[in-house]
Each structure stands twice: as C-alpha cells, then as structure tokens.
Amino acid sequence: MGNQDSVYRVYSVAEIRAIETDALAMQADAGNADTMSLMQKAGLAAAHLAAELLTQAHAKILVLAGPGNNGGDAFEVAALLSAQGHVVHVLQCGETANYSSDALSSRHKAQAQHVQFIDTAILATLPADWALIIDGLFGIGLKQAPEGSIASLIRDINKLAAELAIPLLALDVPSGLNADTGQVTGADGIAVCATHTISFIGNKTGLHTGAGRDYAGEVSVATLDIPANFFPPGKARLNTAASLKGILQPRKQNSHKGSYGDVIIIGGASGMVGAAILAARAAQFSGAGRIYCGIPGVIPLAPSYDSLHPEIMFRSPEDMDFHNHHVVIGPGLGTSASVQALLTKAIKSAKTLVVDADALNLIAADAALAHLLAARTAASVLTPHPLEAARLLQQGVAEVQADRLLAARKLAQQLNTVVVLKGSGSIICEANGDLSINTTGNPALASGGTGDVLAGVTGALLAQGCTAAEAARIAVWAHAYAADELVAQGVGPIGLTASELLPVIRQNLNLLTKR
Ligand SMILES: NC(=O)C1=CN([C@@H]2O[C@H](COP(=O)(O)OP(=O)(O)OC[C@H]3O[C@@H](n4cnc5c(N)ncnc54)[C@H](OP(=O)(O)O)[C@@H]3O)[C@@H](O)[C@H]2O)[C@@H](O)CC1
Numbered sequence: 001m002g003n004q005d006s007v008y009r010v011y012s013v014a015e016i017r018a019i020e021t022d023a024l025a026m027q028a029d030a031g032n033a034d035t036m037s038l039m040q041k042a043g044l045a046a047a048h049l050a051a052e053l054l055t056q057a058h059a060k061i062l063v064l065a066g067p068g069n070n071g072g073d074a075f076e077v078a079a080l081l082s083a084q085g086h087v088v089h090v091l092q093c094g095e096t097a098n099y100s101s102d103a104l105s106s107r108h109k110a111q112a113q114h115v116q117f118i119d120t121a122i123l124a125t126l127p128a129d130w131a132l133i134i135d136g137l138f139g140i141g142l143k144q145a146p147e148g149s150i151a152s153l154i155r156d157i158n159k160l161a162a163e164l165a166i167p168l169l170a171l172d173v174p175s176g177l178n179a180d181t182g183q184v185t186g187a188d189g190i191a192v193c194a195t196h197t198i199s200f201i202g203n204k205t206g207l208h209t210g211a212g213r214d215y216a217g218e219v220s221v222a223t224l225d226i227p228a229n230f231f232p233p234g235k236a237r238l239n240t241a242a243s244l245k246g247i248l249q250p251r252k253q254n255s256h257k258g259s260y261g262d263v264i265i266i267g268g269a270s271g272m273v274g275a276a277i278l279a280a281r282a283a284q285f286s287g288a289g290r291i292y293c294g295i296p297g298v299i300p301l302a303p304s305y306d307s308l309h310p311e312i313m314f315r316s317p318e319d320m321d322f323h324n325h326h327v328v329i330g331p332g333l334g335t336s337a338s339v340q341a342l343l344t345k346a347i348k349s350a351k352t353l354v355v356d357a358d359a360l361n362l363i364a365a366d367a368a369l370a371h372l373l374a375a376r377t378a379a380s381v382l383t384p385h386p387l388e389a390a391r392l393l394q395q396g397v398a399e400v401q402a403d404r405l406l407a408a409r410k411l412a413q414q415l416n417t418v419v420v421l422k423g424s425g426s427i428i429c430e431a432n433g434d435l436s437i438n439t440t441g442n443p444a445l446a447s448g449g450t451g452d453v454l455a456g457v458t459g460a461l462l463a464q465g466c467t468a469a470e471a472a473r474i475a476v477w478a479h480a481y482a483a484d485e486l487v488a489q490g491v492g493p494i495g496l497t498a499s500e501l502l503p504v505i506r507q508n509l510n511l512l513t514k515r
C-alpha cells in the first residue's frame with residue numbers, strides 16, 4: 001500500500017484533513033496526470049481487502065452508505081465488488097441530492113454495475129445469508145452520536161455480523177467511534193463493531209486506544225498514493241516491535257554485572273509485600289545487573305530473601321544511598337507518612353526513577369512532591385492506570401478515558417516526565433507531547449501484579465542505559481506482547497498470572513536485541 005513509514009505514524013483527524021486538502025489541491029493541479037480521485041482509490045483499496053476476506057465467488061455483500069463521503073467510498077467499493085461478480089446490496093442512509101460530486105459519481109457507477117439499492121424495510125425481508133458487511137456510514141466527519149434509525153441499524157448489523165460470524169469491514173473508521181480519542185461518541189452512543197478497518201490516507205489515533213481496539217478489529221492503512229512528503233512527521237506513532245528494533249544493543253563480551261545497573265525496588269507495605277517482590281523479579285528477568293528489594297519500615301513477617309529468586313538482595317531502603325541506583329518506587333508501597341520521606345529522597349537523588357501505584361497517589365495528594373518531580377532533570381517514568389492518572393490530574397476517570405492522548409500529554413507536560421497511561425492501547429508520552437500508542441496486549445493483563453511487573457521491567461531497562469522514553473516503550477511492548485503470546489498458547493486470558501509473564505518478557509527483550 002506504499003508509503004511504509006506512514007503506516008507506523010498515527011494522525012489526528014485535523015492532520016488527516018490537512019493532508020487530504022493538500023492532496024486534493026495536488027490532484028486539481030492541471031498538470032497532474034493522476035485521473036483517479038482519492039475516493040476511487042479508497043474504494044479500490046477497500047475492494048482489495050474485501051476480496052481477501054471473501055471465501056467464495058458470487059458472495060452476497062451488504063454495504064451501508066452514509067450521508068457523506070464515507071458513503072461515497074461505500075458506493076465505490078460496492079461498484080467494484082459488483083463488477084467482480086458479487087451480489088451487492090447497498091443500504092443508503094443519506095439524501096442523494098446532498099452528496100458531493102465524487103460521491104455522486106461513485107453512486108452512478110454502483111447503479112451502472114447493477115448494485116441493488118435497498119432500504120431497511122427491504123433488508124428485513126431478505127434472507128440473512130450475507131458473506132460480508134461493509135460499513136460506510138460515517139468516517140472522520142462524525143459529529144455526534146448516531147441516533148434513531150441509524151443507531152438501530154448499527155445495533156442490528158453488529159448483531160447480524162456476530163450471529164453469522166462474518167467479517168464486518170469498516171471504511172476509514174468504525175461508524176460511531178471517535179477517530180481521535182477511540183471513544184464511542186455520546187454517553188449512550190453506539191458504534192460499528194468491525195472485524196477489520198481500512199484507514200484511508202493515514203492511520204488514526206482513535207483506532208488504537210481506549211475502546212478503539214475493540215471496535216476497529218484488524219487495522220490496515222491505504223495511503224491512496226499520496227506522496228510521503230505530504231505526511232508531517234506527526235506527534236504520535238504506534239509502538240510496534242519494528243519501531244523498537246536497534247535500541248537494545250547486543251551485550252559486549254567484556255561486560256559484567258556493574259555494566260547493567262543496580263535497581264532498587266521500594267514497596268511492599270504490610271499485606272502487599274508480593275507487589276515489591278514481583279517488581280524485583282521482573283527487574284531480574286529483564287536484565288538489570290543487581291536487584292535490591294527495599295521494603296520500608298519494620299514489617300512483621302516481611303521476607304529477608306526471595307526463596308525462588310535468592311539473587312534478589314533485601315535491604316532497608318532508609319539506609320540506602322540512591323545516587324547511583326535506578327529506583328522503582330510504589331508497588332504495594334502504601335501511603336503512610338513514613339514512606340513519603342522515602343519518595344522525597346528517591347525523587348531528589350535516584351539516578352533514574354520509575355514511579356508507580358501508591359507513589360503516584362502520594363504525589364497526587366502533595367503539590368510539593370509534584371513540583372519536586374517536575375524539577376528533576378534525570379530520567380523518570382510514571383506508570384499510572386487511568387484512576388491514578390485522574391488523581392494526578394485532579395479530574396474524573398471518565399474525563400481521562402474520554403481523551404487518553406490529551407490526559408497523557410497533560411500529565412507528561414505538567415510533571416516533566418515520561419508517562420505511561422495504561423489501559424487498552426497504553427500510551428507512552430514524553431514531556432514534549434510526542435507519544436506512542438502500544439499495539440500489543442489483551443485483557444489477560446487485567447489482574448493484580450501485572451502493573452508491578454511493568455514497573456520492574458521499566459526500571460531494569462533504565463538501568464541498562466535506555467532513555468526514559470525508550471525504556472517505557474520497550475517495557476510496555478514486551479510486557480503486553482508476553483500476554484499475547486501466552487494467550488495464543490492457551491494460557492489465559494482467564495487466569496493468567498503476573499508471574500507467568502516474566503520468562504516470556506525475558507524472551508521478548510532478547511528477541512528485540514537480536515540484530
Ligand atoms: N474528501 C475526500 O476526498 C475523501 C474522503 N474520504 C472519505 O470521506 C470521509 C469523510 O467524509 P465527510 O467529511 O463527508 O464525513 P463523513 O464521515 O462521511 O460523515 C459526514 C456526514 O455524516 C453526517 N453526520 C455526521 N454525524 C452524524 C450523526 N451522528 N448522525 C447523522 N448524520 C451524521 C454529516 O451531516 P452534517 O452534520 O454535515 O449535516 C455528513 O453528512 C472519510 O472518513 C473517508 O471515508 C476518502 O474517500 C478519501 C477522500
């Protein structure tokens with residue numbers, strides 16, 4: 001589909017509109033020999049994908065065409081599939097008189113190819129033996145939540161596709177999904193639940209985070225032959241294995257444990273000791289040279305060593321100097337006044353810092369700590385889940401989730417740090433607003449301890465010399481990909497434990513290191 005680099009970039013609707021405007025201007029240029037419109041190219045790319053999804057000739061295909069240019073794309077693909085011998089029905093949800101000239105000419109083409117135009121009443125009478133449904137209701141022009149008959153139609157086709165177990169291909173964006181935020185539009189909104197989405201011009205942020213991954217299915221990109229120089233560098237990209245290659249270097253023969261850094265895990269209040277141990281084990285499995293587990297205060301029955309991993313050293317964090325150490329603070333830490341002093345010491349003196357869980361809550365409740373963190377010049381990574389992010393931003397969790405990219409950017413900027421906003425499509429954001437959206441992971445990670453593991457992996461990567469953004473991006477990818485691999489082997493999603501991730505994360509980090 002050309003323009004490989006743009007496949008890894010993700011754009012906002014405003015950026016796509018700007019590229020589209022430039023591309024249309026180029027097409028209008030009298031000297032331009034390209035006679036195919038962008039809509040024709042969009043239809044062609046979608047028809048290619050549809051053909052791959054179909055397993056039979058003369059398949060019966062239902063195409064939904066909305067009132068705007070997304071509907072124009074739908075007419076175009078309908079015409080092409082009909083010309084290939086498929087039996088195509090188009091359900092048009094827009095006034096013919098209101099279509100753009102491109103959409104009208106695609107509609108004429110569909111009529112000329114004997115596509116059958118139907119309405120919802122006729123649809124109800126037809127045998128439901130569809131092989132494919134194509135959603136061309138709304139793309140990036142969605143303004144508010146679909147209502148009334150269109151909302152019912154979306155509900156019905158979601159049900160139909162699920163019952164028939166057929167592919168549901170969304171053109172550009174699953175209708176009803178906000179292409180920027182990945183949220184279903186409207187409080188009680190509804191969106192097409194696609195198995196595949198073909199995103200036109202460039203990839204869109206909302207397909208990859210929040211609810212986006214659940215609604216978009218498998219995403220592909222068709223750049224419509226727009227030259228690479230029309231695409232701005234962009235502020236967002238996908239966090240994929242390919243984008244991480246070359247960061248972790250093969251180890252030198254002439255190296256020793258001192259070459260790979262000392263990580264101190266600080267956490268594990270009474271009843272939560274396991275959180276610190278999980279983070280420490282994760283740091284061990286992720287290649288740090290030496291790992292110390294610092295359980296603050298005197299905790300009755302706190303272990304003095306980890307019998308499964310006796311290589312982890314247990315020390316009192318109150319007695320440790322953090323200057324040459326990579327500190328991970330927060331897993332199971334508690335929020336007592338005594339740990340506040342440890343957090344202050346870590347923010348002030350740790351060589352690199354990962355702040356997780358309770359340490360985030362302490363910062364949220366204490367502006368002085370937040371200022372101290374923002375003033376740090378050495379690398380720091382914050383790993384909040386949406387509720388922790390909401391506390392840090394002094395807002396509700398729904399507000400964070402309504403625009404995860406914005407929330408991550410605000411936090412990273414306010415606290416002058418790299419932020420990992422966890423959740424489906426975790427966002428790794430730098431203080432300058434550059435961000436990556438992670439592409440791996442699944443609901444198997446929705447269990448206690450997985451966050452502690454992520455914090456430990458991140459600390460170990462910082463200890464091995466990664467920058468804060470690199471450490472966060474690699475850790476998030478390797479951690480979530482481990483869950484994908486385990487689920488593929490039948491280990492989960494139900495019942496996958498955080499501990500089971502560790503050896504697979506190790507494998508993934510070694511894979512990334514290979515030349
Ligand atoms: N321009 C080009 O060359 C290319 C464009 N391309 C394609 O065009 C798409 C963008 O087209 P678009 O701008 O026409 O917007 P689109 O997504 O079709 O929706 C707008 C329509 O929906 C309506 N509407 C909105 N919300 C509604 C609601 N809740 N309930 C009911 N109606 C609602 C809205 O009505 P209005 O609010 O304006 O009255 C308007 O009529 C893009 O995603 C890509 O697929 C590609 O072919 C590449 C080349």
Ligand SMILES: [K+]
Pocket residue numbers: 070135136137138139170171172173174175
């Ligand atoms: K659509």
